[in-house]
Amino acid sequence: MIPARAAAGMGTLLAVALAAAGCGDAHPIESRAIVLAVGADAGRGGELVWTFIFPNVTASASSITNLTPATQVYSTHVRAADFASAVEAVQDRLSRQPYLGDLQVLVLGLSLPAQRARAVVADLQQQALVPSNFLVAASPSPTGHLLTLPTAQEIVPRYFLTTFLACHWCRAFDWRMPAWEWWSRSESPGAAPVAPVLVAEDGDVVNTGVAVYPSAGPVLVMPPDAGAGLAYLTSRVTRDSFSFSSEGTTYTVTRVTARTRCSCRLTGDGLVADVAVRVHGQLAAMVSENSTAAAVRARMLVSRYVLERVLAALAWANAHRVDPADLTEKAILRAPRLTYALAPGSEYFRPIAARVRVATVVETAGISR
Amino acid sequence: MTVGPIERISHGEFLWVVMVSMVAGGIYVWPQVALSGGGADWEWAAVAAFLLSALSSRAQLAWARRAAGATYFDRLHAVWGALAWPWYTVDTAASLVLDAMLLALYAQMLETFFYPSLSALPFRLLVGCLAGWFAAQSLPTLARNAQFWMPVVLASFLVLTAVTATQIHFPSALLPPWPPAPAAVAAGTGQIWFLWSEGEVSATLAPWVRGATWRSTARWALAAHLAQASVLAVAAFLVVATLGPWAARVLEWPMIYEFEGLGPTSLSLVRPNMLVIPFWTTAFVLYLAVRLFHRSLDIQSALRLAPAGRIAPVCAFTLAIVGATFALPDSSTLLTLLTRDLSPFLLAWSIVRTGATWGLAAVRRGAPTPVTPRP
Numbered sequence: 141m142i143p144a145r146a147a148a149g150m151g152t153l154l155a156v157a158l159a160a161a162g163c164g165d166a167h168p169i170e171s172r173a174i175v176l177a178v179g180a181d182a183g184r185g186g187e188l189v190w191t192f193i194f195p196n197v198t199a200s201a202s203s204i205t206n207l208t209p210a211t212q213v214y215s216t217h218v219r220a221a222d223f224a225s226a227v228e229a230v231q232d233r234l235s236r237q238p239y240l241g242d243l244q245v246l247v248l249g250l251s252l253p254a255q256r257a258r259a260v261v262a263d264l265q266q267q268a269l270v271p272s273n274f275l276v277a278a279s280p281s282p283t284g285h286l287l288t289l290p291t292a293q294e295i296v297p298r299y300f301l302t303t304f305l306a307c308h309w310c311r312a313f314d315w316r317m318p319a320w321e322w323w324s325r326s327e328s329p330g331a332a333p334v335a336p337v338l339v340a341e342d343g344d345v346v347n348t349g350v351a352v353y354p355s356a357g358p359v360l361v362m363p364p365d366a367g368a369g370l371a372y373l374t375s376r377v378t379r380d381s382f383s384f385s386s387e388g389t390t391y392t393v394t395r396v397t398a399r400t401r402c403s404c405r406l407t408g409d410g411l412v413a414d415v416a417v418r419v420h421g422q423l424a425a426m427v428s429e430n431s432t433a434a435a436v437r438a439r440m441l442v443s444r445y446v447l448e449r450v451l452a453a454l455a456w457a458n459a460h461r462v463d464p465a466d467l468t469e470k471a472i473l474r475a476p477r478l479t480y481a482l483a484p485g486s487e488y489f490r491p492i493a494a495r496v497r498v499a500t501v502v503e504t505a506g507i508s509r
Numbered sequence: 510m511t512v513g514p515i516e517r518i519s520h521g522e523f524l525w526v527v528m529v530s531m532v533a534g535g536i537y538v539w540p541q542v543a544l545s546g547g548g549a550d551w552e553w554a555a556v557a558a559f560l561l562s563a564l565s566s567r568a569q570l571a572w573a574r575r576a577a578g579a580t581y582f583d584r585l586h587a588v589w590g591a592l593a594w595p596w597y598t599v600d601t602a603a604s605l606v607l608d609a610m611l612l613a614l615y616a617q618m619l620e621t622f623f624y625p626s627l628s629a630l631p632f633r634l635l636v637g638c639l640a641g642w643f644a645a646q647s648l649p650t651l652a653r654n655a656q657f658w659m660p661v662v663l664a665s666f667l668v669l670t671a672v673t674a675t676q677i678h679f680p681s682a683l684l685p686p687w688p689p690a691p692a693a694v695a696a697g698t699g700q701i702w703f704l705w706s707e708g709e710v711s712a713t714l715a716p717w718v719r720g721a722t723w724r725s726t727a728r729w730a731l732a733a734h735l736a737q738a739s740v741l742a743v744a745a746f747l748v749v750a751t752l753g754p755w756a757a758r759v760l761e762w763p764m765i766y767e768f769e770g771l772g773p774t775s776l777s778l779v780r781p782n783m784l785v786i787p788f789w790t791t792a793f794v795l796y797l798a799v800r801l802f803h804r805s806l807d808i809q810s811a812l813r814l815a816p817a818g819r820i821a822p823v824c825a826f827t828l829a830i831v832g833a834t835f836a837l838p839d840s841s842t843l844l845t846l847l848t849r850d851l852s853p854f855l856l857a858w859s860i861v862r863t864g865a866t867w868g869l870a871a872v873r874r875g876a877p878t879p880v881t882p883r884p
Contacts, residue, residue, distance in 0.1 A: 152638070152639070152642070155631075155635060156635055156639070268621045268622045268625065269625055271769065271770055272766060272769060272770025272771070273770040273771070318770070319770070320752070320766070320770045320771060321676075321678075323756065324751075324752045324753050324755070324756035327753070327755040327756040327759060328753050328755050328756070329755065469679075469753070470679075470681065473679060473681045473682045473684065473753075473754075474681060474684065476549045476684050476685060476686035477549050477686050479549065479682070479754055480548045480549035480754065481549075482755075483755075484755035484756065484758060484759050485755070
């Protein structure tokens with residue numbers, strides 16, 4: 141005979157274990173469709189075209205190597221006004237329950253107006269089940285081209301776009317922005333979220349630039365110089381490199397990184413920014429008699445190169461009345477009363493007048509003198 | 510069940526019990542409640558609420574010193590006579606409504622984030638009944654549980670904070686405005702007071718601390734307030750400095766959102782947010798348990814129940830809290846009701862009751878009594 145107290149204790153333990161284990165949520169893998177990536181493009185009549193990417197889970201461990209790149213993942217396209225309806229439509233079409241807990245990438249079609257794109261990210265953020273750290277990218281519409289690119293680089297269950305976006309030192313500029321950061325930027329007046337523009341080219345993914353999402357109007361793609369300047373302004377430079385030819389000498393500077401600090405304040409009708417960029421690079425190859433003089437010369441050239449791009453980015457921002465560098469946000473935050481008077485997601489822009497200082501350190505590397 | 514004569518606890522256990530009776534019940538809606546309530550002045554409101562709560566706890570111990578009795582109710586009775594009953598009834602009712610609202614919100618949070626296919630029903634029942642079970646234990650058992658689990662809970666909170674703190678972008682978002690706007694500070698203080706509404710736990714439990722004096726009890730109670738204030742400060746800094754004040758204002762459960770997505774998801778630390786379920790639930794269960802315990806203790810002395818008779822009020826209060834959660838509306842309406850109606854009422858009530866009792870006790874010039882009643 142079990143004592144009543146022990147029975148009550150065991151009963152409680154069992155009830156806690158059953159409820160806390162979340163068994164009510166469990167579905168066998170064959171009745172689930174794990175969503176790895178989602179694409180959103182502009183459709184007709186206010187609807188969006190959604191692309192859902194799933195790994196091919198029918199592959200067994202022994203058959204993985206026999207899967208061709210084209211069959212590693214499969215996709216479904218549906219038309220729906222919002223994300224929840226799109227998920228319903230996918231469920232209907234696949235006869236499986238879409239599982240969103242492993243969403244890794246969201247690709248926004250460039251045909252999508254900026255406001256719609258912001259709404260898509262906010263919509264996904266509203267779903268408690270969708271993790272808030274999936275990565276956001278942009279691509280020329282239709283996004284299906286990029287999302288289903290047959291590539292032998294990754295096999296299931298890994299997804300090539302996740303690997304591409306997550307590698308922060310693989311490219312000159314790290315435009316990686318997880319969804320929570322993208323969404324919180326879009327809620328901040330005076331800030332505009334950005335996304336790398338990815339294009340499928342010869343079976344590979346190429347990052348061709350950066351797209352800026354203002355609170356209204358079309359998505360803006362920054363020209364290369366201004367885009368590079370934005371990377372320097374926002375400390376997103378991880379591995380830049382460039383070559384100069386000056387007075388018959390070629391200077392190659394590699395492994396360039398930058399740290400930027402901005403002190404910004406609002407004035408009567410504008411914004412005054414004091415920007416200090418610290419650049420660090422390595423002089424890899426040069427043809428010169430005097431290496432010290434060459435290093436000094438290279439340092440000057442790098443500083444000028446960075447300065448021109450930063451100024452291009454600021455000129456672009458002023459011309460388009462949008463601030464992807466978050467200078468406006470920093471200035472607003474210095475005025476707490478103004479901060480709380482501005483509603484989340486509202487528009488705020490003041491022309492930026494900046495004083496930019498670039499300090500460069502170039503170390504000599506390489507083996508030739 | 511081990512209801513029975515009360516045994517004494519140590520100063521350290523008293524600290525943890527008082528700590529868990531505040532803030533732990535509503536930390537998961539922090540700092541959204543402060544941001545939406547106080548606007549730009551939310552930091553001033555948070556500081557004001559902390560100062561008021563420390564002051565209110567000190568005032569309770571100050572008047573209790575002038576009134577003879579073994580429990581909070583006995584001392585209230587010594588000051589007010591039969592009038593103690595209406596005072597105490599309102600106190601109890603408001604505190605039960607607060608606990609029911611927080612339980613409903615917590616169950617809703619668990620359902621939304623962790624168990625979307627289940628309803629909130631099992632969580633209300635489980636958390637409520639677990640709290641009732643703990644509250645029915647003896648004071649040393651309850652206090653030992655608080656003393657063991659609260660450091661673990663705080664450590665898990667610090668781990669989550671540390672992995673999320675790498676994402677801090679806007680420390681300048683924490684700049685408070687100068688000068689503070691008194692009306693906004695007052696409104697904000699009213700809206701977040703429910704976090705600090707400990708419901709006289711320190712005054713109720715002070716007599717059961719070994720070797721206590723009024724001075725030492727007040728010091729340990731203040732330490733508990735300071736500890737919880739630092740938890741709130743860390744949480745607010747984390748949320749506002751990572752998401753910015755605008756996004757933090759929009760989210761209903763900002764801390765859970767933070768812990769869910771901002772930490773690392775690769776390497777050896779996979780989904781640290783799962784720590785939220787066991788440890789926050791532990792904190793919440795202990796919060797409810799301590800409050801049920803001290804209510805039942807007072808009722809026991811008020812009704813002159815036998816030591817084992819405390820089980821009846823514990824069961825009645827647990828049933829009332831769990832039952833009330835079924836009558837409560839959805840979480841956003843509930844949050845509005847909690848912050849706009851109940852919380853300012855609790856603040857006003859606390860000021861009136863503590864002030865009047867303190868004044869009356871001072872007028873009557875009762876002789877100072879020892880904190881611990883003679884056996």
